[in-house]
Amino acid sequence: MEIQALAQAHPEHWRQAAALRTLALDAVAAANSGHTGMPLGMADIATVLFGKHLKFDAAHPDWPDRDRFVLSNGHGSMLLYGLLYLTGSPDVSLDEIKRFRQLGSVTAGHPEYGAARGIETTTGPLGQGLANAVGMAIAEEMLRARFGKRLVDHRTWVFAGDGCLMEGVSQEAITLAGRQALSRLVVFWDHNGITIDGAVALADRTDQIKRFESAGWSVYDCDGHDPEDIDRVIGAARASDTPTLIACRTHIGYGTSAQDTAKAHGALTETTLIDDAKAAYGWDRKPFDIPPDLKAQWEEIGRRGAAERLAWEERRAALSDARRREFARVLAGEPPKRLSARIKALKKQISDEAPKLATRKGSEHALEVINPVMPETVGGSADLTGSNNTKTGDLGEFSPENRKGRYLHFGIREHGMAAAMNGLALHGGLRPYGGTFLVFSDYARAAIRLSSLMGMPVTYVLTHDSIGLGEDGPTHQPVEQLASLRAQPNLNVFRPADTVETAEAWELALTATATPSVLALSRQGLPTLRTDHKGVNLTARGAYVIADSEARRRAILLATGSEVAIAVEARAILEAEGIGTRVVSMPCWEIFEEQDEAYRKRILPGGPVRVAVEAAIRFGWDRWLYGERGKRGKSGFVGMHGFGASAPADELYRHFGITAEAVAEKVRTLL
């Protein structure tokens, strides 16, 4: 529709949308950077969605039963900030809009979760928001099944661009959403035909309508600038029993001289262009100046859901005490009080029975204890359920027929799984964990990073954590993944040595509030090393002495996971030779790093030679081999020096020289 016709046909809508557009123009110009084109192109859709459909109460952005709005094409952040400011967000003032993209503002270049309420997820890396939204929609179904429609009854709306749809993670997300018939998920596709390089068609000619239909979605098409048409299709989407894509024909940089060009994707900052655009919009205000009556209209929109929220609060207040407390507990992400005792009991049982168990199997034992007392856990695997040992008997399978199921067959979609886990956690009320092989964390890396950046306490169950997986060979054998995950800020990488440590790691993962966890678990059986039961969680210090020297201490062996048993065996060899040897188990470097220096020095005193043992590459180990030493001692490393090989696991350990005898010999050469 032409601008003049649109403005005349829908004057109120037009002014409201123009407010969003001019705020975007002004903020990008003030920052001299950013992305103008998307807010200009999607302002009409946003105005109709917020004005008529989105269930929210701007003054209470934490209302648990609000609709979730996800800006997956996060570079258009000014559209979101404009919506939050105009509707009366307590966190986004006009001053913050003016400080767009400046240090310390809540209006970062891309929406950052936690900066202001109303930013439901961190977006910018394309496709992630769409995949988060799938997790949010699953969360809504699960919680509605658990707590009832009077408490949980909302939708998830997504803005997405061509970039989101081209990224592979979008395919994983939409096919998962289709399989699960997430009817309360609606995606608005900003179908403007333009990406950074130019026309979308340069790189892509996919029939997106047909593609989404192939995934089991309903698809509607609309003029993304015609409020009546937008309203019509949203109505249809609300009635759908499948997820819905709305293909919105839009113009990037609508109303500017750069309209429909790649230039509009970025920052439009030329004064003339901005002045001309404002003139086209019929806008004659100074920068950032929203007429009071227009602001009042938007604030009225912001209050649209207030009565509904109050009614919801009353329904919540009417719940039984126990139910209200439970609802509050899971939304707050508080673990149940019983968890700690259950973990302790499991630890005692394992220490007493001292089984030889793979830590992936130990993890299953832990989950069998955890899941019954934590109804908020959601488990799943990327089609490796029997290998990741992620499913316990009581979970039930989530499906359109069983929304109470707590286990998700994520499919062979590691990336989509991780992003959906983020969405489940962002929604609140659930604590997701998901499994794949450690090496295939590579597929999910971009989403795991967002777990850390957003501080989502999700748990990645990453089994088959070394050459110990054997014959599947180097494509399946992680050697650098431990290092690359340890390099990521705000991620606890646990590599437990036995089932006792595994249970402790699970306790830490499930009580974390703002840090995701990786559990790197063995395929192969491992002896129980912690046979002397201690109630205290030793893993909570990150590293500790698991076997101390008897003879005068001349060596310290540092090890994680399956190699702790090798180090303990090496210690026996060395002690028999009169070489006093301490073994330090280091299940979580990150937590050990956070301990005070006195503790760290007590565990790793200067003087003795240090040898690290890990069936992975050395990268990163120098921190512990050299760091914080009173005087320079000698040190060495026993582990991998490159990619693995295909052979039975025992042979591989011998082939690559990761044996107790090799460790002992390394110590001898250093003494």
Added chain:
Amino acid sequence: MEIQALAQAHPEHWRQAAALRTLALDAVAAANSGHTGMPLGMADIATVLFGKHLKFDAAHPDWPDRDRFVLSNGHGSMLLYGLLYLTGSPDVSLDEIKRFRQLGSVTAGHPEYGAARGIETTTGPLGQGLANAVGMAIAEEMLRARFGKRLVDHRTWVFAGDGCLMEGVSQEAITLAGRQALSRLVVFWDHNGITIDGAVALADRTDQIKRFESAGWSVYDCDGHDPEDIDRVIGAARASDTPTLIACRTHIGYGTSAQDTAKAHGALTETTLIDDAKAAYGWDRKPFDIPPDLKAQWEEIGRRGAAERLAWEERRAALSDARRREFARVLAGEPPKRLSARIKALKKQISDEAPKLATRKGSEHALEVINPVMPETVGGSADLTGSNNTKTGDLGEFSPENRKGRYLHFGIREHGMAAAMNGLALHGGLRPYGGTFLVFSDYARAAIRLSSLMGMPVTYVLTHDSIGLGEDGPTHQPVEQLASLRAQPNLNVFRPADTVETAEAWELALTATATPSVLALSRQGLPTLRTDHKGVNLTARGAYVIADSEARRRAILLATGSEVAIAVEARAILEAEGIGTRVVSMPCWEIFEEQDEAYRKRILPGGPVRVAVEAAIRFGWDRWLYGERGKRGKSGFVGMHGFGASAPADELYRHFGITAEAVAEKVRTLL
């Protein structure tokens, strides 16, 4: 089709396929691990493809104009090994089949590129082979356009399973293939309805036919056990002017008691099951015993392309000397002799002019020198062409209308781009490079790993390599990517300090034979530090002294990329205070690690305090801060300690304390 009916209707085909099936049964049983179900399910398709359509000459697996056969569902590796052995591969003997999954055999758990010719790519990580094949098919089009149909005229055939199709990378690959109308690419989908967790429908109900059609593919359906039906659809695929998917209705574990179940996916090793299956096949031989007449039939198949290959050799021999040499040069991956002189000339020019340039812009200058003398380069970007500076004027854009174009708009598909680059390199005759932001290497991580594992000399142009990108904020600011890429074996991570180092890094990347390279490049302008022209490639040592101490040496500053200039500035401050300070530029840790100890100690002698400066996290730096020192000196790190923030770049450097003054102060506190 029922087995008995099939065997009777096509007795010769049936016996040939049974040979593949029984080899898979026997090898998996002998290894007591592996995947039986896929070879049993796809043996008929393989028999028809190899028997009638695949252009190959088994005795000459390196024939450049052979068809490429890619087993994307690589867990079914025994199918490939069986085909290679039966057709007479010089590299895969019966003994190797018997040593399936054993240390040092060429018959690894998953097909490993380089283990035996005929293994066209390493597969196992799902979806990768399919995406490699897209690169191979692009390579064929490009080389055919360049060298003519008489020399280059082949197809790419792919076997893929449900896992390949569920992985997001498959969407990136198939939409790229559709856009580029790669009509010589044919994918056989093993449509058996089963994955590890059970029925595909547990996780996925995608209409794959419709999905591939939405991407511009032709789709055919066949009974995957009926040789006539298979032959019919292959014929149709050959005539297609788009890429083709053949949905093959198959039975996993065909003919065994585990048929059509998830159990069949893995290793079927029970004697009874194997005996019963062989009986059903009408097979009465001992394990690994192929009747001589049947082996002869397969070897005849292996010779099917011999005449065609000889004719091709004659055509090659008839080429002009220059053309034959050029064809041989690009297939051998040899850089042109002129390259070195061109790089030197650029270095001299830059040293003389000493511009302030972003290294991404410096990289563009290097490419402007390189691309005209290396017609084998193929450039591209994941929709960030203007930001990655990957396009030079002479390349032309690859498209169905211009197969001579050397620039690819990969679309917003980092993962598909990386996997296609692997395919381009695997095909031979081309040297691909592709760009995205450094942080988004996370999206491509699984494919970058395969570049290293296979030793593909591809180049990743990763710009915007630090907080120096500014306002886009933490989602776009890499802080851990340098560490996580450095952790990967066999990957040279270059982070050049200026345009001279950038040119040197390009020279090393383009002359590498079995190692991929990352070029981490700045968004922001950097001064030219190497103003004193030297012909020798200093980056080829990995690290070198870029500015030595004048006063008595008391400090060594180690830095990379944009922070070398900061270190040089800090040196000036310190020298003015009489503190002798050496600055070591470390553009490539991996190459420096490979230098002899004497060189390393010359560059980093013991004694002086060491401070590392990098706008990234510390992880990994301890190797250079502590390692190899005669006596323990003090050391420190100036860099990032977590994720970045959204603000102008200069402000961020100040905010995070990465300044010359901060470096100088760190040195002072350590002295």
